[in-house]
Amino acid sequence: xxxxxxxxxxxxxxxxxxxxxxxxxxxxxxxxxxxxxxxxxxxxxxxxxxxxxxxxxxxxxxxxxxxxxxxxxxxxxxxxxxxxxxxxxxxxxxxxxxxxxxxxxxxxxxxxxxxxxxxxxxxxxxxxxxxxxxxxxxxxxxxxxxxxxxxxxxxxxxxxxxxxxxxxxxxxxxxxxxxxxxxxxxxxxxxxxxxxxxxxxxxxxxxxxxxxxxxxxxxxxxxxxxxxxxxxxxxxxxxxxxxxxxxxxxxxxxxxxxxxxxxxxxxxxxxxxxxxxxxxxxxxxxxxxxxxxxxxxxxxxxxxxxxxxxxxxxxxxxxxxxxxxxxxxxxxxxxxxxxxxxxxxxxxxxxxxxxxxxxxxxxxxxxxxxxxxxxxxxxxxxxxxx
Amino acid sequence: xxxxxxxxxxxxxxxxxxxxxxxxxxxxxxxxxxxxxxxxxxxxxxxxxxxxxxxxxxxxxxxxxxxxxxxxxxxxxxxxxxxxxxxxxxxxxxxxxxxxxxxxxxxxxxxxxxxxxxxxxxxxxxxxxxxxxxxxxxxxxxxxxxxxxxxxxxxxxxxxxxxxxxxxxxxxxxxxxxxxxxxxxxxxxxxxxxxxxxxxxxxxxxxxxxxxxxxxxxxxxxxxxxxxxxxxxxxxxxxxxxxxxxxxxxxxxxxxxxxxxxxxxxxxxxxxxxxxxxxxxxxxxxxxxxxxxxxxxxxxxxxxxxxxxxxxxxxxxxxxxxxxxxxxxxxxxxxxxxxxxxxxxxxxxxxxxxxxxxxxxxxxxxxxxxxxxxxxxxxxxxxxxx
Numbered sequence: 138x139x140x141x142x143x144x145x146x147x148x149x150x151x152x153x154x155x156x157x158x159x160x161x162x163x164x165x166x167x168x169x170x171x172x173x174x175x176x177x178x179x180x181x182x183x184x185x186x187x188x189x190x191x192x193x194x195x196x197x198x199x200x201x202x203x204x205x206x207x208x209x210x211x212x213x214x215x216x217x218x219x220x221x222x223x224x225x226x227x228x229x230x231x232x233x234x235x236x237x238x239x240x241x242x243x244x245x246x247x248x249x250x251x252x253x254x255x256x257x258x259x260x261x262x263x264x265x266x267x268x269x270x271x272x273x274x275x276x277x278x279x280x281x282x283x284x285x286x287x288x289x290x291x292x293x294x295x296x297x298x299x300x301x302x303x304x305x306x307x308x309x310x311x312x313x314x315x316x317x318x319x320x321x322x323x324x325x326x327x328x329x330x331x332x333x334x335x336x337x338x339x340x341x342x343x344x345x346x347x348x349x350x351x352x353x354x355x356x357x358x359x360x361x362x363x364x365x366x367x368x369x370x371x372x373x374x375x376x377x378x379x380x381x382x383x384x385x386x387x388x389x390x391x392x393x394x395x396x397x398x399x400x401x402x403x404x405x406x407x408x409x410x411x412x413x414x415x416x417x418x419x420x421x422x423x424x425x426x427x428x429x430x431x432x433x434x435x436x437x438x439x440x441x442x443x444x445x446x447x448x449x450x451x452x453x454x455x456x457x458x459x460x461x462x463x464x465x466x467x468x469x470x471x472x473x474x475x476x477x478x479x480x481x482x483x484x485x486x487x488x489x490x491x492x493x494x495x496x497x498x499x500x501x502x503x504x505x506x507x508x509x510x511x512x513x514x515x516x517x518x519x520x521x522x523x
Numbered sequence: 524x525x526x527x528x529x530x531x532x533x534x535x536x537x538x539x540x541x542x543x544x545x546x547x548x549x550x551x552x553x554x555x556x557x558x559x560x561x562x563x564x565x566x567x568x569x570x571x572x573x574x575x576x577x578x579x580x581x582x583x584x585x586x587x588x589x590x591x592x593x594x595x596x597x598x599x600x601x602x603x604x605x606x607x608x609x610x611x612x613x614x615x616x617x618x619x620x621x622x623x624x625x626x627x628x629x630x631x632x633x634x635x636x637x638x639x640x641x642x643x644x645x646x647x648x649x650x651x652x653x654x655x656x657x658x659x660x661x662x663x664x665x666x667x668x669x670x671x672x673x674x675x676x677x678x679x680x681x682x683x684x685x686x687x688x689x690x691x692x693x694x695x696x697x698x699x700x701x702x703x704x705x706x707x708x709x710x711x712x713x714x715x716x717x718x719x720x721x722x723x724x725x726x727x728x729x730x731x732x733x734x735x736x737x738x739x740x741x742x743x744x745x746x747x748x749x750x751x752x753x754x755x756x757x758x759x760x761x762x763x764x765x766x767x768x769x770x771x772x773x774x775x776x777x778x779x780x781x782x783x784x785x786x787x788x789x790x791x792x793x794x795x796x797x798x799x800x801x802x803x804x805x806x807x808x809x810x811x812x813x814x815x816x817x818x819x820x821x822x823x824x825x826x827x828x829x830x831x832x833x834x835x836x837x838x839x840x841x842x843x844x845x846x847x848x849x850x851x852x853x854x855x856x857x858x859x860x861x862x863x864x865x866x867x868x869x870x871x872x873x874x875x876x877x878x879x880x881x882x883x884x885x886x887x888x889x890x891x892x893x894x895x896x897x898x899x900x901x902x903x904x905x906x907x908x909x
Contacts, residue, residue, distance in 0.1 A: 138683070138717065138770065140630045146776045176583040184586070185578045192571045197562040200570070200756035231617055235782035242628075244526045264780050297524070331524065370586035374786045384524065390532045394650050396621035400760045400786060 145267045167512035169499040170480040172307065172455060178426055179370045180410070180419045187406040199401060205393035206385070207377075208404040214411035215363070215377050220353045228385050228392065231399050233337055233364035233376030237261060240298075240333060240360055240378070241268045243391040250296040251333075254282060256487030256496075258307045258335065261300055274489045275299075277309060279449045281317025284324060291328035298333040298360075299325065303351065305338040305454025308487045308498035312452060315348060322355045334361045338454035340368050340420050343428040345452040352379050360384060365407055367455070368420055373403040424453075427502055430509060431457070434501040437513035442520070455502045458484075460495055461520060467497045473519035479512040531653045553898035555885040556866040558693065558841060564812055565756045566796070566805045573792040585787060591779035592771070593763075594790040600797035601749070601763050606739045614771050614778065617785050619723060619750035619762030623647060626684075626719060626746055626764070627654045629777040636682035637719075640668060642873030642882075644693045644721065647686055660875045661685075663695060665835045667703025670710060677714040684719040684746075685711065689737065691724040691840025694873045694884035698838060701734060708741045720747045724840035726754050726806050729814040731838040738765050746770060751793055753841070754806055759789040810839075813888050816895060817843070820887040823899035828906070841888045844870075846881055847906060853883045859905035865898040 191199065206212070207229025216222040230236040245251075247269045253262065255274035265272055273290050276283040281303070290296065301321070303313040313321070325332050334351040352361035364376040378388060392398070410416045434457060435450050447460040459481075464470045467483040474480060484496030501509060577585065592598070593615025602608040616622040631637075633655045639648065641660035651658055659676050662669040668687075676682065687707070689699040699707070711718050720737040738747035750762040764774060778784075796802045820843060821836050833846040845867075850856045853869040860866060870882030887895060 138630045138773075140632050140635075142629055142632075142777070143773050146629070146773060146780070173588055176587045179583045179586045181578075181583060181586075188574060188578070192567075192574070197565045197567060200565045200567075200758040201562045202559055202752075202757040231782040231785070234780075238781045243528055243532070244524045246526050246528075249526075260780065260783075267780055366588075371588040372586040372786050372788060374782070374784070387524075387529050387532060391528070394532070394620075394646065394653055395624045396617040396760070397646075398760070399617070400758050400789065402758060402788070403786065 141269070142267060145269065165478060167479045167504060167508045167515065169501065169504065169512060170482050171503055172500055173503045174367050174371065175503050178423055183410055183415050184406055187409045191402065191405055203398055203401055205398045206389045207399060208401050208408060211404045211408035214408055219379055222379060225382055226379055226385055228378050228389050229399060229404060230376040230378060230392070231374045231396070232366055233335065233362045234260060236362040236376050236378045237264060237335070239388050239391050239395065241265065243388055245270055245297060250294040252287070252290050252296045252299045253489055254301060254306065255489065256308055256484065257300065257489065258302060259486055262489055272489045277306065277311060279311050281313035282321065284317065284320040287321065288324045291324055291330050295328065296330055298331050300333045300335065301351070302335045304336055304348065305341065305451055308456055308482070309458040310451030310454050310456045311449065312348065318351065318354060322351065325355060325358055332359045334359055336361065337364045337367050341423060341427060341455065342453035343424055343431055357381055368416065368423065369407060373407060374399065375404060375407055430501045430504065430506065433506050433509045434499065434513065437510055441513050441517035455500055457499045457501065459497050459499060461497055462495055464520065465495055466493045467495055470497065470519060473522055474516050477515040477519045479515040527655070528653060531655065551864060553865045553890060553894045553901065555887065555890065555898060556868050557889055558886055559889045560753050560757065561889050564809055569796055569801050570792060573795050577788065577791055589784055589787055591784050592775045593785060594787050594794060597790045597794040600794055605765060608765060611768050612765055612771055614764050614775055615785060615790060616762040616764060616778070617760045617782070618752055619721065619748045620646060622748040622762050622764045623650060623721070625774050625777050625781065627651065629774055631656055631683060636680040638673070638676050638682045638685045639875055640687060640692065641875065642694055642870065643686065643875065644688060645872055648875055658875045663692065663697060665697050667699035668707065670703065670706040673707065674710045677710055677716050681714065682716055684717050686719045686721065687737070688721045690722055690734065691727065691837055694842055694868070695844040696837030696840050696842045697835065698734065704737065704740060708737065711741060711744055718745045720745055722747065723750045723753050727809060727813060727841065728839035729810055729817055743767055754802065754809065755793060759793060760785065761790060761793055816887045816890065816892065819892050819895045820885065820899065823896055827899050827903035841886055843885045843887065845883050845885060847883055848881055850906065851881050852879045853881055856883065856905060859908055860902055863901040863905045865901040
């Protein structure tokens, strides 16, 4: 069956990534390619305890139809993460990917411009492409975006959104400094551009101090996306949107026509874990568990590669962005690395123009310390073969 | 924020229905307006048993990311409902509303024509409107659609889909005869039109023999939508799409970009209930529980209204479609009925042109036998006041 969207799906860039992920799901490959949390850390006991409690305490309305925006108790807990936010400024989604999709579906007309960071999150780039948006990319540096270029893009293209991942960005692990954020806020206000702030990783901070979000700096022009997929479990399928009430109202109608609502079951469990402080305790565990993995990757990269590569040590999140500067096209390095039994994602897929790149993204959350050591060794062996 | 979609959302017809449902969720109102299954019948013990078993037997991958098309064991069970179907021709969705949305999102270009039954399911009409489809309606009678008019519409407008609810239709409760189905199949093949077959109610059959689906009569041109919301529980959020493999492939990519995947938890529970025959046993219970409600509504309508109204006794499903023939505009009857403490949905909202109608939709699954008696009495009192 023919349609413009179906045509764009088949040309979307995800197929290469799918190949990588399929390839690297083989047990013989050490994979730095994915973006999965470590399943060993899922808070199984808490989930089971609260599930049991739900069966004991809730009547059958638990399984009945309900409203499109989600369980009130959870919206109240999420609102507390922001300054002065109300539960009515929050809605729950089927993971934050649905939040992103609902925003595009509801507010994006074809050819509308979206500014993205260069590089940016692959699945967001794919989605914007499917909606036939005009995509313009602003260079991202270790402390934030190039604000002069951002202003030029806002002025020239009057974008509908600036899609930004300001903390522990995917794929770079970079975070915006407070100064950079404030500059972005100034420009967004001047040109009346909505900041579409995606923050899936912010809870996973291993060093440094937490920063203030765009949602708090400029609430009237920010649509913020969050998720429990990286802190609790992906299968919960709970993301959220925080935005001004009139935007939440439109998005809730859109959600209702899209799939009526989400399951309340895990929303209740999540709310209880927040109310009882169990989520925060669990995040502390995650941080203590993931930090040594990041440290091990950083240490092994330095030891094996020395000055032959460049990277910024991320203060949190799941990724490290490496400039394999002796290899102009990291896709070639990828081919050799696979043969040595290690995988990563070549940088080119994260750029909206898919240009050849010497960069690669390494994930460290889903490998053991031993795998990290062994994987870096194999990667170095592939690198020096060039 | 302005966009074409956001504008269409605000003009969509659901707001009136929302008002009705809000109004009728007051406990003082007897509501024949909704379309809810009776929560008292949710198979709570089975759910709890299988949930406990999942916690005992599954490792943490249960809560990890997985594939977009859903749990294989459930796709295998669903495939058995069709003749010669493969699991690869099935995908799972967040309720069947998401199935409908994904089909539109993926295959519908703006202004593409969709033929709908006249009257048809409100939320589908709203969705097609939001996608800016050209909607043409074919008259629906007690035994199926007007096939001559259907052929004229297919020939004139070359629609992309014919959206059909062939069993216990919403809002009418009507079902297509086998002869009518065969005529529709012939015309669909002749003009190469996809049958978008929505069958949420088919398992709830109180009398008569089950009929063969469009998915079995014309698999290569049918996209079939199904759901467990009416047989197990709406909060499971499990619907499915059955279609040719290349269509499922495109829809799976679309699902992945939309929200990655659904939760596997209730999908596993649902699969186990099917494997063990518990779903079929539960459906038998539902049928024995809902049949007396339908009978009570039919009997009370005949007793109070006599020849002053017309309706066809539905062989299953959740709705009865009444021609309040002495009241040209059932919206006026609605206003009076609400004052007497009883609600239904005026027919006009189910027609794509929202024309004034003497019909109304009565739901009987979510009222007690006493409420049915009392509600019909109140409705008759409103009717005779005209």
